[in-house]
Amino acid sequence: MVIEQAKEILKDIFGYSSFRPMQEKVIEAALNKKDCLVLMPTGGGKSICFQIPALALSGVTIVVSPLIALMKDQVEALKVNGVSAEYLNSSLSEQEQSVIIERLHKGDIKLLYVSPEKMNSESFYYIMLQVNVNLIAIDEAHCISSWGHDFRPDYKKLGYLKKQFKDVPIMALTATADPLTQNDIAIQLRLSKPKIFKDSFSRPNIFIEARPAYKRKEVILDFIQEREDESGIVYCLSKKNTEDLSRFLRSNGVSSGFYHAGMDPSLRNRVQNDFINDRIKVVCATIAFGMGIDKSNVRWVIHHNLPKNIEGYYQEIGRSGRDGMPAHALLFYGYQDYKVLSSFNEESERKVILNARLDRMLHFAESNHCRRKLLLNYFGEWTMDNCGECDNCKGSPSLFDGTVLAQKALSAVARLRGRLPKELLPKVMTGDRTPDVVAGGFDVIKTFGAGADVSGDDWERIVNQLVSLGYLKVEYQLGSILALTPLSDKVLFEGKTVMLHRLNEKIKRAKKVTRKKQITASSFDQEKGLFERLRQLRRSMAVEQGVPPYILFSDATLSEMVERRPTNEWEMKDISGVGNTKWERYGQAFVDEILAFMQQKNKKAVPVYMKTLELYKQGLSPEVIAARAGVNIITVYSHLATLFEKGEEVDIEQYVMPYELTEIEKIVQRNPGFSLQEIFEATNRQIPHHIIRLSMSLLKKRR
Structure with a gap:
């Protein structure tokens, strides 16, 4: 039931019908009070992982964020979705901070964003002791590790949190951490048996x-x-x-x-x-x-x-x-x-x-x-x-089969069992008995000198490629020692081919890589006019609200509107990114813009549902109307529901059984923000979509 509540929040507040990969598991762990280390790519939906538990649990979630602009952006986005969120940092006056702290004590705030400096202050520590903190989320967690690329000393001090707030789960989130940094984050934050969630770092778009x-x-x-x-x-x-x-x-x-x-x-x-x-x-x-x-x-x-x-x-x-x-x-x-x-x-x-x-x-x-x-x-x-x-996959890279060379190098690393520094592997392969090689005993292994037919400079290039391609890894914390990876066995024992750059050729680049044409926000053909109109509407409404346009609706949400052209509340709420609050504040304006565009596109044309009305008045059944108009019967029922809502004399109650209407009414009363698909699922898929659509119109008229 807990995760079902999370799904309701996802749809009602944020306007999404399903979680992205990994989000649901992270949220479930947080709701079960587990410490978590979350690795997701930028744009992968990290924020949802702590925002939904914040709304599902009683109390307040504290979010540590490194930059004022980032806090402001996320808080504005939450407020647009109807969520009570605030931030505390040096950009606010003492009076403004006092008002927020007073609201915090009253339990009026669900998410509070703070800087690491604020989190480490004695005054804020005592505030946290006085309120019900349900979760501590540490965003950009790689900043805590001295191995990370963006080390910040103030993050390092956050290790005290687990000691002082043992019963409060901590969620550390980052989009950029290599394996060494990932391990260090868990150690520095003193996470207790953390659940580790690694989403793919791939951003295929x-x-x-x-x-x-x-x-x-x-x-x-x-x-x-x-x-x-x-x-x-x-x-x-x-x-x-x-x-x-x-x-x-x-x-x-x-x-x-x-x-x-x-x-x-x-x-x-x-x-x-x-x-x-x-x-x-x-x-x-x-x-x-x-x-x-x-x-x-x-x-x-x-x-x-x-x-x-x-x-x-x-x-x-x-x-x-x-x-x-x-x-x-x-x-x-x-x-x-x-x-x-x-x-x-x-x-x-x-x-x-x-x-x-x-x-x-x-x-x-x-x-x-x-x-x-x-x-x-x-x-x-x-x-x-x-x-x-x-660009390389689209181009024509100059590669050769370097499997035998790779096997020789990997074999040397395997035989030396975590003792061979990266800079010495080329010397081992060429059989160069330098003092460092002899002192380490690296000259006594079977593969010493196995690559003497290749120069030392070329072996350096080969080793760099093997590391970049994931066949070897460098253990920097152990003094840049080479180690095997899961891919190493595939080459050593499974006969996998390793392709390498040609060593004696300068890498060539095409002057320009032509990418296959894709439909993007700026390359609509027939749809560009509607997209631009929706974008201009978004901009004008954002200016009125004093927030960035993308906080109202993303380009992806506008694109889906262009593709699906919703013309009523239920269709609009089925668009990804349109929750209850956004529908109430902005939805009708976008529906009106879409309808205006559709009518202007062909001034002689009347709305398609009027053709359905004309045939309905002739006494034809929905099945016959569908055949005459050349449309799906589900579309006909949707037209009839729209006509009923607009006050036309259409008897849609004849198509709905009383028990169906009663069941749907109960579902809607329990879950007022449910979409058609969610109502369909709640009926165990027993009541068809078109009956649900008609029932929603009947219930709306009753209210």
Whole structure:
């Protein structure tokens, strides 16, 4: 029954009929008071995992979030859905914070977002002792680990929570953590026998592409001009790059702004607000931008320079396509970027791990292998399958059968049983007895010198490929020791083929990769007019509400409206993302816009249900009407229900048995927000959809 309540909340509040993969299991664990570590890709629905338990349980859920903008965005989205949510951070005055704390004590708040600094303060600790905390959710949990790519000392202090609030479950969530960081999160937060949930890191809706850094400005301009109606982010390495590129784009007619840490905070906020409210289409930014933005309709992300690690790169490209619709990630790379980033690492105590991650990023950019496969293996989601949808899969990579070479390298690692550092494997393969090799006893194994016919430089390239492809992994916490993976056995014992780059050829890149045309928000043909009208309506209503447009409805929800064209409350509530509150506040306006568009498309045409009325008045049965009009009989019943609601003299009660109406009325009274499909399920699939539709119209008229 508990998970059934969660499903009701999902539909009534958020407007979705079913959970995404993994969400239901996470929510069930949280409702059963279990600690959880949740790994889901950006846009995978992490927030729902703690928002639904917050609404299902008595008390308040405390959410730790690293950025003010992110808190504000999520709280606004919850309020639009009718949820009592607030945030506490340094952007609020003392008086504003006092009002929120007073409401917290009264039990008026279901979700409270706080910064890690606030969570670690003595004053807030005493507040938590005085209220009923049902769950603590720690978003962006990778920030707690010194192995992670975005370590923050204030997160490290959150380890006290489990000690002080033993009976309160903790949910740690992240979209970017390699296996080493995942383990460290659980240790640092002192989670008690945590349930670990790993969703796939794959984002199949994002097309991934990398190109050498040649004529970047011109290529970026062409890329954007081909997508003039779409929003996107260009990440740059330096503040100067952001300003220069934004100026160049504006001079060529692109509405853009720049964003970096050296700007006045008020100017930064203005650019961010202009972007999330669709007043500008493009932001050229340093990596300081984007983490606090939940904007679902970002259609592309460009990296003007090589990122410093794969975790950051993955997180940044994940800011596109959050609504599940097609998106594009374009990366430019060059050795000069690598040198600059490497120099930044020189002064760090974490120099070794930072350089290792930078190397992996460069290998990813230069690789001829499937990019999605490289990303998944990096995060420990071992796979040998190609995605078929990245630039390398679409191109013609120059590869050769390197199975024998791979078997030799894997055999050496297996024989040395977790003692061989990564940098020494090429020396072992070529039979080079250096002092380090001899001291480790690495020269006495059977495979020592087994690859002497290949140069040491080529063996370095082979080892890097084997690591990138997931056949080997590096245990950084043990001193960069090599270890086998689940894919290793497939090569050593199952005869799986390993394809490698040709070692003596420079990797070639096509000048441009043409992607198969897909239906996207900006490429509707006949439907583009309606989509634009709905988008303009969304924008005008968002301006009135003072919230970003995507918080009202995502592009994916608008696209579904265009495809299905709902013309009444029940049809609109069957659209993903339309819950009870959103229907009450915005639904009818969108229905009216759809009806107006349909009538204007052919001014001579009358609504299709009027044809049904004409035939009905001739005394014809629904079956005959369906045959005459050339439509499905279910459509005829829907037309009759609509006509009845509009006051036409149509006797729909004759088609509904009294016991059917009674049963449906009981279901609706218990679950007022149920959709037609949910009512159908509640009747154990015994009462057909068209009878439910007619019954809903009868009950609506009674009220």
